[in-house]
Amino acid sequence: MTEPDNRTTVLFVTGMSGAGRTSVANVLEDDGWYVSDNVPISLIAQLVEMVRTSEVGAQRIAMVVRGGDPSFASAMATLRRDLEDGGASTSMMFVDASDDVLVRRFEQVRRRHPLQGTGTLSEGIAAERAITAPVAEAADTVIDTSNLSATRLRSIVENVFPHVAGRRLSIAVQSFGFKYGLPIDCDLVADVRFLPNPYWIPELREHNGRAPQVRDYVLGQDDAAEFLDRYVELVGIVGRGYLREGKGYMTLGVGCTGGKHRSVAMSEELARRLGEIVDDDGHRLYDVEVTHRDLGRE
Known part of the structure; x- marks a missing residue:
């Protein structure tokens, strides 16, 4: 008989700005995951330990990670390795969308891209895509939201995590x-x-x-x-x-x-x-x- 896996599960939700990371996090939070957004990578391991051992006692922790630094990919790889050496189970979901869709979404909400600086919106998207490309390659799951409704995105996340689909x-x-x-x-x-x-x-x-x-x-x-x-x-x-x-x-x-x-x-x-x-x-x-x-x- 297989023993149940009682390890803490840490899911990293990352991807392109405007692709739907927050929407994915909302699905997970609805199912009882402990969700934290935009925590610096250097503090994530400490936060995971605090959540796991505190009164919250969460065993399913989702971290929405936003990458804007060129060292993002290597920092994520090191973080996952450290957490797994400490006994946690980790996985990573990359949320993506086409450049045309990202441009349209940013224009609809009239927000600047976080890496846009003094350049154009397209230049900001290109800069982020270059930084996150290695992370996308290392991700366990990639979801392209270009043509997805909110309901369809929720369904896909639920299929990735069966326990979400079985929520009460x-x-x-x-x-x-x-x-x-x-x-x-x-x-x-x-x-x-x-x-x-x-x-x-x-x-x-x-x-x-x-x-x-x-x-x-x-x-x-x-x-x-x-x-x-x-x-x-x-x-x-x-x-x-x-x-x-x-x-x-x-x-x-x-x-x-x-x-x-x-x-x-x-x-x-x-x-x-x-x-x-x-x-x-x-x-x-x-x-x-x-x-x-x-x-x-x-």
Whole structure:
């Protein structure tokens, strides 16, 4: 049996300015990588050790490295060798684009190229390409973003790092009362006012949807279980689409009249069901958190 590799993984994200290094870093950060941008090469080894041994305790560290010095290639080679001698696993991704695309991107954002100096934009790009050419040759992965949408770039990064593709969707389930207004940040809203209101049951009125007697009353109503079954299926369909489109989180609003009884009980049960869903390997599909916006209001 192969022992798991518990070494710290250090990924260097480098490449041409304007090619999409920050976009790649955002994908990695969404999946839980510790990402640091524009740290001087001379300080990276120290930072890696600090991150690995600190409270952060990150085992996947991505460093966005920007090369503007002629010694960039040799410095990167030495850094990787030192980190690997220290027990880390390193890899390097080079993000590139054609010169025409880089010119167009810089003109769109009206920014100077970092190596442009007093020269032209094209001269700055040429200078950077000469410096980074040896780094591109040594890279483990080269991604050309010239014709890539943001969604397609995310998909490519996810394929390079399978654990990124297997990330979990974060779901926030929030109960609320319609009489206090709709939450402004919900992606999906469920209206559970079709269920009988425990408010009209004297022995249930003063309790909320977390109380066992209220929960059992609400979940025991006709169509409550079917509604939850269908809604969990809907969340699965929408959630898969969100992940494909690069959105790693979803907020579900569950509303009743006052946000005290039905919405609370249904939110708790919905969160429980979503939190128990696993893939074929037994890994949870969702990170779920439930909150109750209007619980406690009179």
